[in-house]
Amino acid sequence: MEHPENSEAYKGLVVNAGVEQPSSVNPYLKRKPRRHQPTAGEFVEGILKGNVTLLSQAVTLVESVRPEHQALAQEVIEKCLPYTGQSVRIGISGVPGAGKSTSIDAFGLHVLQQYGGKLAVLAIDPSSERSKGSILGDKTRMEKLAVHPDSFIRPSPSAGSLGGVARKTRETIFLCEAAGFDKIFVETVGVGQSETAVHSMVDFFLLIQLSGTGDELQGIKRGIMEMADGIVINKADGDNLERARLAATQFRNALHLFPAPESGWTPQVLCYSGFYNLGIKEIWDMIYEYIRFVKENGYFDYRRNEQSKYWMYESINEQLRTSFYQHPEVEALLQLKEKQVLEGRISSFIAARDLLDTYFQALKR
Numbered sequence: 001m002e003h004p005e006n007s008e009a010y011k012g013l014v015v016n017a018g019v020e021q022p023s024s025v026n027p028y029l030k031r032k033p034r035r036h037q038p039t040a041g042e043f044v045e046g047i048l049k050g051n052v053t054l055l056s057q058a059v060t061l062v063e064s065v066r067p068e069h070q071a072l073a074q075e076v077i078e079k080c081l082p083y084t085g086q087s088v089r090i091g092i093s094g095v096p097g098a099g100k101s102t103s104i105d106a107f108g109l110h111v112l113q114q115y116g117g118k119l120a121v122l123a124i125d126p127s128s129e130r131s132k133g134s135i136l137g138d139k140t141r142m143e144k145l146a147v148h149p150d151s152f153i154r155p156s157p158s159a160g161s162l163g164g165v166a167r168k169t170r171e172t173i174f175l176c177e178a179a180g181f182d183k184i185f186v187e188t189v190g191v192g193q194s195e196t197a198v199h200s201m202v203d204f205f206l207l208i209q210l211s212g213t214g215d216e217l218q219g220i221k222r223g224i225m226e227m228a229d230g231i232v233i234n235k236a237d238g239d240n241l242e243r244a245r246l247a248a249t250q251f252r253n254a255l256h257l258f259p260a261p262e263s264g265w266t267p268q269v270l271c272y273s274g275f276y277n278l279g280i281k282e283i284w285d286m287i288y289e290y291i292r293f294v295k296e297n298g299y300f301d302y303r304r305n306e307q308s309k310y311w312m313y314e315s316i317n318e319q320l321r322t323s324f325y326q327h328p329e330v331e332a333l334l335q336l337k338e339k340q341v342l343e344g345r346i347s348s349f350i351a352a353r354d355l356l357d358t359y360f361q362a363l364k365r
Contacts, residue, residue, distance in 0.1 A: 040072060043058050044080055047076075050118075052152055055179045056154070058073065061076070063156060080178035081174060083177065086177060089201065090183070090186070092104060092187050093187075093195045093208065094208030094234075099210075099275070100208055103234060103272075105274075106277050108145045109144050109148070114281075118181045120173075120183070120184045122169055123187040124169060167311065170201045173186070186202055196227070205229050208232055209247065209251070211233050211246065232270050233270070233271045236278070237278060245271060248269045251269045263294050263299040264297055327362060329358055330355055330359050333354075337351040337354060
């Protein structure tokens with residue numbers, strides 16, 4: 001008997017079987033088939049035709065940490081290499097709040113309207129050290145470029161590994177060039193060593209500064225100033241115009257104290273307003289004058305060759321680091337050595353030497 005309460009002993013008490021519960025799975029829900037993973041040949045064919053969807057998917061493969069994605073990405077990049085190198089690569093840096101994204105929106109719209117072609121913007125977005133997340137909101141500050149048919153904006157998280165992101169950005173540049181983008185902007189995080197990494201992959205390095213924020217000399221830092229091929233003072237409008245001109249004069253005076261650049265070019269200092277689109281033409285005249293100048297004296301090709309050599313060594317360093325930390329014997333010993341260092345039983349240098357000895361001996365076997 002299903003319910004003993006329905007027996008003769010419990011007359012007057014009836015317990016129903018209840019309502020049959022429906023399945024938790026929607027019977028009308030159709031499971032979507034898995035998206036087809038393009039082959040390397042399909043990726044290359046689509047990229048060379050300017051297919052932005054396949055370009056975006058290829059960039060995602062480049063940024064992935066999965067070994068199978070990395071292998072496919074490297075195959076795609078290798079097949080795209082013969083179609084690269086025909087763009088003008090421009091690095092854009094400045095402190096947070098200097099107006100980099102707003103300026104890129106104005107710069108990009110101007111260059112597309114005046115010179116035509118296609119523009120790719122690669123923005124490195126800082127990641128949170130706590131949550132490891134990134135906002136990736138650069139498109140919201142590039143309202144006009146975001147809807148322009150000849151532009152491609154790709155924000156990428158730094159994810160705490162600046163060297164790795166820089167390498168992936170350089171590989172993304174190759175993919176964009178193969179897709180027909182003849183102008184490429186690389187926007188830096190704007191903090192720390194990101195400028196050095198971006199400087200090693202662009203033809204022209206533009207430094208955006210502000211005036212009226214206190215001591216202008218705080219912006220005159222030797223390392224970043226020596227890397228800059230051009231310095232522009234943003235927000236030179238309204239009541240801030242005179243302060244911007246004064247800051248420009250201070251930067252020009254500071255540039256005279258530095259050694260002459262290898263290119264033979266004298267960096268210029270200009271004022272402009274990204275918000276009001278004032279002085280944009282003069283900045284682009286300066287950039288194209290620089291490109292013409294370094295192509296004539298041979299520095300353009302020399303710099304690109306030096307950059308290729310630099311990234312070869314960087315790739316070797318990264319591969320060695322990855323091989324070391326992913327080696328099974330090193331992984332097994334790492335926690336023990338770390339514990340011994342924290343307990344004060346051995347020094348950091350002895351622990352590092354033991355780990356390296358273990359790694360090299362394992363390679364010999």
